[in-house]
Amino acid sequence: MLPYLLLVPAVILELLIHIVPMLVGIGISFLKLTQFYIANWRQAPNAGLANYRYALDFNSAAGKQLLHSFFVTIIFTVIVLVVSWTFGMAAAVFTQRPFPGRGIVRTIFLIPYALPVFASVITWNFMLQRDNGAVNHVLVDQLHLAGGDRPFWLIGQNSFYSLVIVEVWRTWPFAFLMLTAGMQSISQDLYEAAGLDGAGVWAQFRGVTLPMLRPVNRVLLLVLFLWTFNDFTTPFTLFGKGAPHQADIISMHIYQNSFVTWNFGTGSAMSVLLLIFLLVVTGGYLRLAKSGSNDA
Amino acid sequence: MRVTRLAALALASLVGVSALSACSSSNSGSGSDKNVTLTYWASNQGTSLDNDKQVLGPELAKFTQQTGIKVKLQVVPWADLLNNILTATTSGKGPDVLNIGNTWSASLQATGAFVPFDDSVMAKIGGKSRFLGGSLSATGAADKPPTAVPIYSLAYGLYYNKKYFAEAGISQPPTTWAEFETDAKKVTNAQHWGLSIEGGSVSENVHNVFTLSQQQGGAFFDAAGKPTFDTPQNVAAVRQYLDFIQQDKITNPSNAEYAQGTEALADFAKGKSAMVLWQAASGSLKQLGMNAADIGVAPMPLPDPMPAGGKKVTSMVAGINLAVFKNTKHMDAALQFVKFMTSTPEQKVLNKTYGSMPSVTDAYADPAFNTPAVQTFKKILSASAAPLPAVAAESQFETLIGTAVKNMLADAASGKNVSESDISAQLKAAQQQLS
Numbered sequence: 030m031l032p033y034l035l036l037v038p039a040v041i042l043e044l045l046i047h048i049v050p051m052l053v054g055i056g057i058s059f060l061k062l063t064q065f066y067i068a069n070w071r072q073a074p075n076a077g078l079a080n081y082r083y084a085l086d087f088n089s090a091a092g093k094q095l096l097h098s099f100f101v102t103i104i105f106t107v108i109v110l111v112v113s114w115t116f117g118m119a120a121a122v123f124t125q126r127p128f129p130g131r132g133i134v135r136t137i138f139l140i141p142y143a144l145p146v147f148a149s150v151i152t153w154n155f156m157l158q159r160d161n162g163a164v165n166h167v168l169v170d171q172l173h174l175a176g177g178d179r180p181f182w183l184i185g186q187n188s189f190y191s192l193v194i195v196e197v198w199r200t201w202p203f204a205f206l207m208l209t210a211g212m213q214s215i216s217q218d219l220y221e222a223a224g225l226d227g228a229g230v231w232a233q234f235r236g237v238t239l240p241m242l243r244p245v246n247r248v249l250l251l252v253l254f255l256w257t258f259n260d261f262t263t264p265f266t267l268f269g270k271g272a273p274h275q276a277d278i279i280s281m282h283i284y285q286n287s288f289v290t291w292n293f294g295t296g297s298a299m300s301v302l303l304l305i306f307l308l309v310v311t312g313g314y315l316r317l318a319k320s321g322s323n324d325a
Numbered sequence: 326m327r328v329t330r331l332a333a334l335a336l337a338s339l340v341g342v343s344a345l346s347a348c349s350s351s352n353s354g355s356g357s358d359k360n361v362t363l364t365y366w367a368s369n370q371g372t373s374l375d376n377d378k379q380v381l382g383p384e385l386a387k388f389t390q391q392t393g394i395k396v397k398l399q400v401v402p403w404a405d406l407l408n409n410i411l412t413a414t415t416s417g418k419g420p421d422v423l424n425i426g427n428t429w430s431a432s433l434q435a436t437g438a439f440v441p442f443d444d445s446v447m448a449k450i451g452g453k454s455r456f457l458g459g460s461l462s463a464t465g466a467a468d469k470p471p472t473a474v475p476i477y478s479l480a481y482g483l484y485y486n487k488k489y490f491a492e493a494g495i496s497q498p499p500t501t502w503a504e505f506e507t508d509a510k511k512v513t514n515a516q517h518w519g520l521s522i523e524g525g526s527v528s529e530n531v532h533n534v535f536t537l538s539q540q541q542g543g544a545f546f547d548a549a550g551k552p553t554f555d556t557p558q559n560v561a562a563v564r565q566y567l568d569f570i571q572q573d574k575i576t577n578p579s580n581a582e583y584a585q586g587t588e589a590l591a592d593f594a595k596g597k598s599a600m601v602l603w604q605a606a607s608g609s610l611k612q613l614g615m616n617a618a619d620i621g622v623a624p625m626p627l628p629d630p631m632p633a634g635g636k637k638v639t640s641m642v643a644g645i646n647l648a649v650f651k652n653t654k655h656m657d658a659a660l661q662f663v664k665f666m667t668s669t670p671e672q673k674v675l676n677k678t679y680g681s682m683p684s685v686t687d688a689y690a691d692p693a694f695n696t697p698a699v700q701t702f703k704k705i706l707s708a709s710a711a712p713l714p715a716v717a718a719e720s721q722f723e724t725l726i727g728t729a730v731k732n733m734l735a736d737a738a739s740g741k742n743v744s745e746s747d748i749s750a751q752l753k754a755a756q757q758q759l760s
Contacts, residue, residue, distance in 0.1 A: 090754035184735035
C-alpha cells in the first residue's frame with residue numbers, strides 16, 4: 030500500500046502538468062474556438078472534424094502551406110541533426126585524450142549551449158542584417174566575396190540557411206556534452222587491446238567508440254530530433270512574428286495559425302497532427318533501435 | 326548548534342514581521358475608493374517604456390490626489406499588447422483599464438471582453454459629444470455601442486526632408502503619385518534614398534496598402550462583411566507599394582528587413598532617406614536628433630486622374646483607444662479613470678508630450694495644437710482619413726495581408742520579379758486563411 034501512496038503526488042502532478050493540458054488541447058481541436066468565444070470558451074460550438082479538414086485540404090492555400098511548412102521542417106531537422114551530431118562527435122573525440130588546456134577547450138565548446146537563447150539569437154539577428162550586420166561586413170566589405178552585391182540573410186532563400194546555421198550553433202554543444210559524458214565510461218583497456226591487435230585510430234573509432242556509445246546515441250538522436258523539430262524560440266527570435274516563407278518552420282506556422290489569427294481550433298488541430306506524426310516517428314525509431322541492439 | 330539557533334531566530338523574526346504586516350493591512354481594509362488600486366495597461370507611446378512611465382507617472386499621481394484611487398501602471402510593448410489582451414480575455418484575469426490600438430476595436434468587441442460604452446456609460450464619463458467625430462469612427466462596429474473611447478488620435482502623413490528637396494530644386498511636396506515618383510527619383514542618390522519604408526512590419530505594410538487601395542477604389546471587405554482580398558484594385562495597391570523597391574528603385578531594398586517599427590523613421594531622421602510615410606512623429610524625430618527646420622509634412626499623394634470609384638483617402642484613422650475590462654471589480658473607479666484621461670487638461674498634457682492629437686474637441690483651443698504640422702494632421706484626420714474595416718475579422722485581416730506584403734517585399738528586395746498574378750495569388754491565399 031505504502032509504495033502506491035508515495036506515488037500519488039507524482040501521479041497527480043503528472044496528470045496536471047502533462048496529461049490534462051494535452052487532453053484539453055485535443056479537445057480544443059474539435060471546437061470552433063475563434064475570437065468570438067475566447068472570453069467564454071466553454072460556449073464554443075463543436076466543429077467536428079472541420080479543423081482537421083481545413084488543415085489537411087491540400088488543394089487549398091492553408092493545406093498547401095501546412096504541407097510546405099512540414100517539408101521545410103523535415104529538411105531543416107535532418108540537416109541540423111546530421112551536422113550537430115558530426116560536430117559534437119568530432120569535438121568529443123578530439124577532447125577524449127587529456128592534453129594541456131583541455132578543460133578550457135571544452136568550456137569554450139559549451140558556451141553556445143550555456144548562453145540564454147534570446148540573448149544569443151538576437152545577437153545573430155544583428156549580425157545577419159543586410160546593411161549593418163557583421164556577416165555582410167566581413168563577407169562583402171572585407172573579403173569582397175559576394176561580387177559587390179550584399180546578400181540578404183534574414184529574408185528570402187538565405188533565411189533558411191541562416192536558421193540552420195544558428196540552430197546548429199545552438200545544438201551541437203549538447204551533442205558534444207552527451208557524447209563526452211558517454212565516452213567517460215569506455216574503458217581505456219578496450220583501446221589498448223584494440224591497439225595491440227593493430228587497430229588504427231579510425232578502426233578504434235569504428236570498432237570501439239561507436240559501438241560503446243550506441244545507447245547514448247540512441248537517446249541523443251531522438252532528443253535532438255524532437256527538440257529541433259519543435260523548436261520555436263530560435264526562429265521566433267531570429268525572424269520575429271512571421272517567419273519568411275522559405276524558413277516557415279512548423280512551430281512558427283502553428284503559432285501564426287492560432288495566436289496571430291486567433292483561431293485556436295485550427296492551431297490545436299495542427300498541433301495534434303504534429304503530435305501524431307512525432308509519436309509515429311518516435312515509436313518507429315525506438316522499435317528499430319531496439320531490434321538493432323538485439324542483433325548486435 | 327549555534328548556526329541552527331541563529332537560523333531559528335531569524336526565521337522566528339521573519340514570521341513575526343509578516344504577522345505584523347498582515348495585521349496592519351487587515352486593519353485598514355474598508356470599501357471606499359481610498360483602497361482601490363486600478364491596474365492600467367498603457368501602450369508604448371513614447372520613445373521607450375521608461376519614457377512612458379516618466380510621462381504617465383505624474384499624471385496618475387494627479388488622479389490619485391483628486392480621487393484617492395491608486396493606479397498601478399504597466400507599460401506593455403506593442404509586440405506583446407494584443408497577445409496579452411487575448412490571454413487576459415481567455416483567463417478573465419486582466420487589468421481594469423487598458424489601451425488598445427483603435428484598429429483592433431471591432432475584433433476585440435466581438436470577444437465581449439470590454440465594457441460597452443452605451444449611452445448610460447458614456448454619460449458617466451462626460452458624454453459622447455466631447456469627442457472628435459473622426460476618432461469615434463474607429464471604436465467598433467457601426468451598429469454597436471463603442472467598445473472603447475479614443476484617447477490619442479493619429480494619422481499618416483508624408484514627411485519630407487526640406488533640405489534635400491531644396492538641393493534637388495523641388496519647392497513643393499508632391500500632391501500626386503506621378504509628382505511623387507519624379508521627386509523621389511530626384512532625391513535618390515548615392516548618399517540617401519527617396520523613401521524609407523518599414524517593410525518587415527506587418528502593421529505598417531497593411532496600413533499603407535489599405536490607404537493605397539482606398540485611392541484605387543478598392544476594399545478588403547464588401548458591404549456584407551465578406552472578404553474581397555484579391556480584387557484588381559487591391560492588386561494595384563500592393564503593386565504600387567512593392568514598386569517603391571521593385572520598379573522605381575527609390576527605396577533601399579534593405580528596408581524589407583525593417584521590422585522593429587522604428588527603423589524607417591530613424592533612417593529619415595538621420596538623413597538616409599528623403600521621405601517617409603509615418604504617423605505624427607514630431608516628438609520622435611526631435612528625440613532622434615533631426616533638425617526641426619528640415620522637417621516638412623504633407624498629406625500622402627493621390628492618383629491623378631482618380632481611378633473609377635477611387636476615394637480621396639490619404640490616411641487610415643489611426644490612434645489609441647481606452648477600454649475597460651469587463652471583469653473589473655472596480656467599475657466606478659475605472660470609469661472615473663477613463664473620464665480623467667479623456668478630460669481636456671489631461672488630453673492637452675498627454676498629446677502635447679506624445680506629439681499626437683487630442684481626441685476631445687475642447688483641447689484644440691490650446692495654442693500648442695496650432696502648429697502647421699498639427700494643423701496638417703488635423704485636416705487629414707477630419708477630411709481624408711478612413712477607418713480600417715470595422716469587421717470582427719479585422720485583426721486577422723491585418724496579420725494576413727501585412728504578412729503577405731512583407732513576404733512579397735522580401736521577394737522583390739532579393740531581386741525576384743513579383744508580377745500582378747503573383748500578388749493576386751498571394752492575396753487569394755491570404756483570404757483562404759481567413760476563418
